[in-house]
Amino acid sequence: xxxxxxxxxxxxxxxxxxxxxxxxxxxxxxxxxxxxxxxxxxxxxxxxxxxxxxxxxxxxxxxxxxxxxxxxxxxxxxxxxxxxxxxxxxxxxxxxxxxxxxxxxxxxxxxxxxxxxxxxxxxxxxxxxxxxxxxxxxxxxxxxxxxxxxxxxxxxxxxxxxxxxxxxxxxxxxxxxxxxxxxxxxxxxxxxxxxxxxxxxxxxxxxxxxxxxxxxxxxxxxxxxxxxxxxxxxxxxxxxxxxxxxxxxxxxxxxxxxxxxxxxxxxxxxxxxxxxxxxxxxxxxxxxxxxxxxxxxxxxxxxxxxxxxxxxxxxxxxxxxxxxxxxxxxxxxxxxxxxxxxxxxxxxxx
Ligand code: ATP
Ligand code: MG
Numbered sequence: 001x002x003x004x005x006x007x008x009x010x011x012x013x014x015x016x017x018x019x020x021x022x023x024x025x026x027x028x029x030x031x032x033x034x035x036x037x038x039x040x041x042x043x044x045x046x047x048x049x050x051x052x053x054x055x056x057x058x059x060x061x062x063x064x065x066x067x068x069x070x071x072x073x074x075x076x077x078x079x080x081x082x083x084x085x086x087x088x089x090x091x092x093x094x095x096x097x098x099x100x101x102x103x104x105x106x107x108x109x110x111x112x113x114x115x116x117x118x119x120x121x122x123x124x125x126x127x128x129x130x131x132x133x134x135x136x137x138x139x140x141x142x143x144x145x146x147x148x149x150x151x152x153x154x155x156x157x158x159x160x161x162x163x164x165x166x167x168x169x170x171x172x173x174x175x176x177x178x179x180x181x182x183x184x185x186x187x188x189x190x191x192x193x194x195x196x197x198x199x200x201x202x203x204x205x206x207x208x209x210x211x212x213x214x215x216x217x218x219x220x221x222x223x224x225x226x227x228x229x230x231x232x233x234x235x236x237x238x239x240x241x242x243x244x245x246x247x248x249x250x251x252x253x254x255x256x257x258x259x260x261x262x263x264x265x266x267x268x269x270x271x272x273x274x275x276x277x278x279x280x281x282x283x284x285x286x287x288x289x290x291x292x293x294x295x296x297x298x299x300x301x302x303x304x305x306x307x308x309x310x311x312x313x314x315x316x317x318x319x320x321x322x323x324x325x326x327x328x329x330x331x332x333x334x335x336x337x338x339x340x341x342x343x344x345x346x347x348x349x350x
Contacts, residue, residue, distance in 0.1 A: 013072025019339025127241020
């Protein structure tokens, strides 16, 4: 039975993760074997109490003794600069080399989209998670003067590009999607562009049944608003992936229901809702648990429980269709009411 480390974290992370666990317990009763859930007390309270964010032993246990990690959110206004969140999240991302950031954006109800005629949006965004401009290579010269110069390098390696492209194509095959679109800025950033386009084509040649195309990121930003249903799977670098996946989440109704996976295929995986700890609404019982529950569904699928994952996904859709929604989606249900409804639905198989 797979072992899952559950890290509720801070703020609404605690509230939404309670509901995700409730749904996983329902999964356990209906589809055995489910997974063994191991609760981890990492977050602001622990840091403020013990002065420890996360230890090397904990990193080692999370990577060696668990098949997946399910995270709520990390972030607390009492911790300056959210040092604990950076230590834990970036620590896990880099130590476990979670190079795939997968964020699906599915429109569950046309009324949730800010677009007038959204159509049937289903975007699967694959963002490279370990390279690009986020590696923080570079530096500042003549800082604080009127001649200050800041250099922020963009790192792209054959290995890094190859593995994210391959993950996107493998996903397309597995999910029966017909096209993978590369997004870059090859006209203005030609060195990175040449590498991405060459490697993308190389990987694509291993997947002759999948169509491909390439778009500049500016054109893609426009087109995602104009005609998002033209796209299926998008693969891109760290920066563009960060931006486009937020754009895509907003097209389908915002942060509350958005799920994500951070994966090193075949080795490690961490699942988390896209939203943060939202201190402004924490403790009120109004947070939308759908992002956390949908993340749990991604995890079930990753662990090989495809049928259970589908049951959870269907229950989420049914909740939205039936108006079982929190305030951010225009409803009046509490976090717990939505979680309980979905867990019951999974149990009854309805
Ligand atoms: P963090 O620093 O942990 O990222 P944040 O203040 O940036 O926290 P986010 O979670 O990123 O908060 O979300 C921004 C805003 O969106 C929140 O302040 C909250 O009002 C709203 N929001 C986020 N997640 C949810 C949710 N699950 N349900 C309802 N509203 C949400
Ligand atoms: Mg935030």
